[in-house]
Structures are given as C-alpha cells and as structure tokens.
Amino acid sequence: MLKIENINAFYGDLQALWGISFEVNEGELVALVGPNGAGKTTTLRVISGLLKPRAGNVRLDNRDLGKEDAHKIVELGISQVLEGGKVFTAMSVLENLELGAFVGRARKVRDETIKWVYHIFPRLEERKTQRAGTLSGGERQMLAIGRALMAKPKVLLLDEPSFGLAPILVEQMFEMITEINKQGVTVLLVEQNVRAALELTNRAYVIENGRIVGQGTGDDLLSFESIRSAYLGDCNA
Amino acid sequence: MLEALAQNLVYGILIGALYGLAAVGLSLVFGVTKFLNVSHGELLMLGGYASFWLFALWKVDPFISLPAAIIFLLVAGVVFYKLLFGRMVKLAEGDKIQNTLLVGFGLSLILQNLALQFWTADTRSITTAYSGAVFSFAGVRFPLVRVASLVIAFVLIVALQLFLRRTYTGKALRATVENWEAATLMGIDIQRVYLLSFVMGAALAGVAGALVAVGYSIEPAMGMSWTLKSLVVMVLGGLGSITGTFVGGIILGVTESATGFFLSLTYREVVGLVLFLLVLVFRPQGLFGVKEG
Ligand SMILES: Nc1ncnc2c1ncn2[C@@H]1O[C@H](COP(=O)(O)OP(=O)(O)OP(=O)(O)O)[C@@H](O)[C@H]1O
Numbered sequence: 001m002l003k004i005e006n007i008n009a010f011y012g013d014l015q016a017l018w019g020i021s022f023e024v025n026e027g028e029l030v031a032l033v034g035p036n037g038a039g040k041t042t043t044l045r046v047i048s049g050l051l052k053p054r055a056g057n058v059r060l061d062n063r064d065l066g067k068e069d070a071h072k073i074v075e076l077g078i079s080q081v082l083e084g085g086k087v088f089t090a091m092s093v094l095e096n097l098e099l100g101a102f103v104g105r106a107r108k109v110r111d112e113t114i115k116w117v118y119h120i121f122p123r124l125e126e127r128k129t130q131r132a133g134t135l136s137g138g139e140r141q142m143l144a145i146g147r148a149l150m151a152k153p154k155v156l157l158l159d160e161p162s163f164g165l166a167p168i169l170v171e172q173m174f175e176m177i178t179e180i181n182k183q184g185v186t187v188l189l190v191e192q193n194v195r196a197a198l199e200l201t202n203r204a205y206v207i208e209n210g211r212i213v214g215q216g217t218g219d220d221l222l223s224f225e226s227i228r229s230a231y232l233g234d235c236n237a
Numbered sequence: 238m239l240e241a242l243a244q245n246l247v248y249g250i251l252i253g254a255l256y257g258l259a260a261v262g263l264s265l266v267f268g269v270t271k272f273l274n275v276s277h278g279e280l281l282m283l284g285g286y287a288s289f290w291l292f293a294l295w296k297v298d299p300f301i302s303l304p305a306a307i308i309f310l311l312v313a314g315v316v317f318y319k320l321l322f323g324r325m326v327k328l329a330e331g332d333k334i335q336n337t338l339l340v341g342f343g344l345s346l347i348l349q350n351l352a353l354q355f356w357t358a359d360t361r362s363i364t365t366a367y368s369g370a371v372f373s374f375a376g377v378r379f380p381l382v383r384v385a386s387l388v389i390a391f392v393l394i395v396a397l398q399l400f401l402r403r404t405y406t407g408k409a410l411r412a413t414v415e416n417w418e419a420a421t422l423m424g425i426d427i428q429r430v431y432l433l434s435f436v437m438g439a440a441l442a443g444v445a446g447a448l449v450a451v452g453y454s455i456e457p458a459m460g461m462s463w464t465l466k467s468l469v470v471m472v473l474g475g476l477g478s479i480t481g482t483f484v485g486g487i488i489l490g491v492t493e494s495a496t497g498f499f500l501s502l503t504y505r506e507v508v509g510l511v512l513f514l515l516v517l518v519f520r521p522q523g524l525f526g527v528k529e530g
C-alpha cells in the first residue's frame with residue numbers, strides 16, 4: 001500500500017537519508033525503530049510531504065506522491081502525527097478534532113468519525129470543551145492521534161507516541177494503537193521504545209545513520225543480537 | 238477642567254478605535270505569515286485616497302463607498318502578495334523576516350512616492366454635508382462621523398472574531414497561527430491561508446484609511462506613522478488576541494490624548510513608543526496576551 005523507494009533526503013547540504021526503501025502493506029502495523037538522530041522523523045516527513053526528497057519515490061497505492069503538496073497527501077489518505085503531538089493549544093479539544101476533518105472527504109462524515117474517535121479515546125469526550133493547552137501529556141498525545149484519525153486516513157504515521165509518558169500510560173497507548181490498527185487503519189509507528197514496539201508489530205525496520213540496517217518480524221528482531229545489545233540493554237545476551 | 242478632560246478622553250477613544258482597526262490587520266498578517274508588513278500604513282493610505290477620490294470625483298458618500306475601498310484593497314493585496322510577499326513565505330524563518338522587511342520598505346517608498354506624484358503632497362479630507370454634525374452629552378462633544386467610524390470598526394472586529402471562531406476557514410487560519418506544520422497535516426493549504434490573511438489585513442487597513450479620510454485627514458506621507466502606531470498597538474495588545482489588539486488601540490489613543498492634555502502636544506507622538514518599550518520590557522506577551530507554554 002505504502003512504498004518507499006531509494007529515498008535520499010537533505011536538510012540544506014546535510015544528507016539525512018541515504019537510499020531508504022521499505023514497504024507497508026494494507027492493514028499492517030509496522031514499526032520503524034532506531035536511535036536518536038537516525039532519520040526516523042525525517043522519513044515520516046518525506047512520506048507526508050513536509051520534506052521533499054532529492055531522489056527516490058513515495059507511492060501510495062501505486063500513485064507517486066512526489067509532486068503532491070503535503071496538504072494534498074492528507075487528502076489522499078496519509079496522516080502524520082508529529083513528534084510531541086503538536087495539538088492546537090489555544091483551541092478546544094472538539095475544535096482540534098473538527099480541524100482534523102478539514103479535508104472534504106472527511107468533513108462529510110465528521111460527526112460519525114468523532115463518535116468513533118471518542119469510542120477509542122473516551123477521555124477526549126470527557127474533555128471535549130476543554131482548551132487543548134490544559135490537557136496532560138498523555139491526553140495531548142491521544143488528541144493528536146484522534147485528530148489525525150478524523151481525516152479518515154488509510155495510513156497513519158505515528159512519531160514516538162509514547163515519548164514522555166509514564167510506563168503505565170505507555171502500555172495503554174500501545175493498546176490503543178493496536179486497537180486502531182485492528183479497526184482497519186494501516187499504521188507506521190516510529191519508536192525509540194524498541195522492545196515495546198517490536199512486541200507490538202507485525203514487522204519492523206531498523207534505521208541507523210539514515211540507512212535501513214535491518215528488517216524482519218518483531219520477534220525476529222527481538223532475538224537479533226545486535227539489536228538486543230544496541231537497543232534493549234541486554235549486553236550479556 | 239473636568240469637561241475638557243472628558244472631551245479629551247472621548248477624542249482619544251475615537252481615534253484609538255482606528256488605531257485598533259489598523260493594528261488588527263497588521264497583527265493578523267503577522268500572526269499567520271510571521272512577517273511584518275511595514276507597508277501596512279501605505280495600504281491604509283491607499284484606502285484613504287480611494288475613498289477620497291470616489292467622493293471628490295463622483296460624490297460617492299464615504300460610508301457608502303466603504304465596500305469599494307475594501308474591494309480595491311483586496312485586489313491590491315492579491316497583487317502585492319503574488320508579486321512580492323508570496324515569494325518570500327517559503328524561505329526559512331530568519332530569511333523570511335529579513336526579506337519581507339526589505340520588500341515592505343521598498344513597497345512603502347514606492348507607494349508613497351507614487352501617491353506624491355499623482356496626488357501631490359496636499360493634505361486632504363472628505364467634507365460631506367454631515368461632516369460638522371456633533372451631538373453633545375453632559376457637555377462633551379461627539380463628532381458624528383468619528384462615532385460612526387468607531388461603530389464600524391467595532392462591528393468589523395466582532396465580525397472578524399466570529400469568522401475566526403466559527404468558520405472552518407477561520408479555524409484553519411488560527412491553526413496556522415499556532416503551528417503551520419500541524420495545520421498542513423490537517424490538509425490545510427497554508428499558501429492559501431497566507432494569501433487570505435494578507436488580503437484581509439490589507440482590507441482592514443483600507444477601511445481604516447477610508448475612515449481616517451472622513452474623520453481626520455490623509456496625505457501621501459501618512460503611512461509610516463500608521464505602521465508604527467499599528468506596531469505599537471500590536472505589541473501592546475498581545476499577539477493572537479484580536480479583541481486585545483483593538484482595546485490596545487483605544488489605550489494608545491487615550492494615552493496619546495492624555496499626554497497632549499497633561500504634558501504637551503509635543504510628547505503626544507512619542508508616548509506610543511515609550512509605551513511600546515515599557516511593554517516589551519515588562520510584559521512582552523502584551524497586556525492581554527497569554528504567556529507561551
Ligand atoms: N531541521 C533540520 N535541519 C537540519 N538537520 C536536521 C533537521 N532535522 C533533523 N536534522 C538532522 O537529520 C538527522 C535525522 O534527524 P531525525 O529527526 O530524522 O532523527 P530521529 O530518528 O527522528 O531522531 P529522534 O529519535 O531524536 O527523534 C539528524 O542528524 C538531525 O540532526
């Protein structure tokens with residue numbers, strides 16, 4: 001469904017991605033894991049069109065997204081949740097969700113989608129009139145994901161949704177993500193919380209220094225020695 | 238003495254409403270696009286002359302011709318944006334601020350000199366049959382056209398507020414103010430939002446200019462002072478608060494006239510800048526703004 005081929009991406013003269021290729025099939029929950037500065041966020045920005053690559057292709061259902069503006073890519077069915085969520089703090093929870101359904105196709109079914117989002121995140125319904133700036137970190141993250149779901153995406157890109165959350169919340173967050181995926185949304189999950197991410201996902205890719213250095217099922221990678229020592233702190237494995 | 242003071246206060250509020258209107262336009266553009274349009278005062282001047290010439294040539298009542306002034310500035314706004322400012326918005330933040338400042342200065346000089354060439358340096362104002370009309374209350378005089386201008390400014394601010402709060406487009410604008418990347422990821426075409434906010438800012442300047450032409454007077458060189466006043470009010474009111482900015486305008490108007498009354502007219506023009514510095518130092522988020530974070 002989503003296919004990334006040989007992406008080279010730059011910030012100014014600095015190359016951040018070197019020939020990245022991978023694929024996410026319909027209905028899958030795929031993780032992209034790697035250390036700080038590896039290029040995870042950059043990869044998501046390329047997919048969502050916020051950063052145009054200097055070489056390579058991004059395809060959604062075989063359609064080339066290379067020439068499309070970022071706002072058009074949302075319309076075509078890819079929604080990215082930014083690192084830290086970036087909710088509109090001056091607006092209410094409800095207004096944030098309404099903005100999520102900005103694109104025409106989503107706006108038509110807005111009221112139904114809101115019910116669906118409230119079903120996944122009941123906390124958002126309780127807080128709907130509250131200003132998003134007054135939400136807790138976990139609630140903001142839920143709102144950010146809920147807002148992205150309002151666009152009825154085919155593919156949801158999540159950038160470290162567990163970042164900064166207490167361990168108990170991290171677990172809940174991952175359960176919610178699994179639930180969203182079960183409801184038919186294809187998910188590409190970027191995580192530093194490697195163990196949790198690998199336990200959760202069908203497949204995962206490992207990225208380092210802007211290159212894909214490993215791939216496999218979550219279980220495969222969990223037993224991979226280099227991964228264990230590098231990311232899971234199991235030096236004696 | 239008391240009556241004279243009250244009279245002064247009223248004049249301050251009346252001119253302040255126009256400062257507020259002009260500043261809301263500047264602030265809207267700044268909030269959305271993150272560039273400071275230093276030719277805002279010249280756009281205001283254009284609105285003033287549009288209204289003036291419609292009246293002088295064809296005897297169109299300046300209040301009736303307000304929509305024409307708005308349309309004129311909307312068109313001018315599109316042209317200036319497409320030709321000049323729109324090219325800068327894709328630049329990195331720092332470059333964008335620098336380049337748009339330069340472009341703004343350039344445009345402001347060009348417009349000022351064109352106005353001087355075509356319309357001479359004469360001070361003009363619109364004198365209608367009702368221009369002298371005044372009603373009095375408790376010994377204080379209320380010039381009719383200026384009161385009408387205040388009402389119009391107020392109505393426009395309320396309408397703008399409703400637009401920003403209630404409509405999808407208005408919400409898209411507010412979303413872009415807060416975070417353009419997050420807004421883009423909602424499917425909002427922020428290039429269009431930038432253009433929209435710029436032309437709306439131009440239109441607000443145009444209305445303010447037309448109201449200045451009928452209640453006060455206009456001249457080709459007026460722009461700089463209006464840009465400065467708008468800037469002072471924008472900082473005073475606090476970014477992102479439309480009502481705060483409008484009230485900030487009235488505060489500046491009242492402060493100016495109080496300074497004229499208690500000190501001397503010489504200090505009237507500087508007091509705004511003093512206020513500007515005080516706010517920047519002691520309350521950088523503005524009188525009505527909320528702290529970030
Ligand atoms: N706006 C930018 N300008 C210049 N360089 C950048 C920019 N954003 C990221 N980089 C660089 O690109 C590389 C990849 O960054 P990226 O943000 O994609 O990493 P990441 O895997 O998301 O890391 P983290 O886990 O810390 O979020 C890093 O070396 C980073 O310094």
Ligand SMILES: [Mg+2]
Pocket residue numbers: 040041042083159
């Ligand atoms: Mg990142």
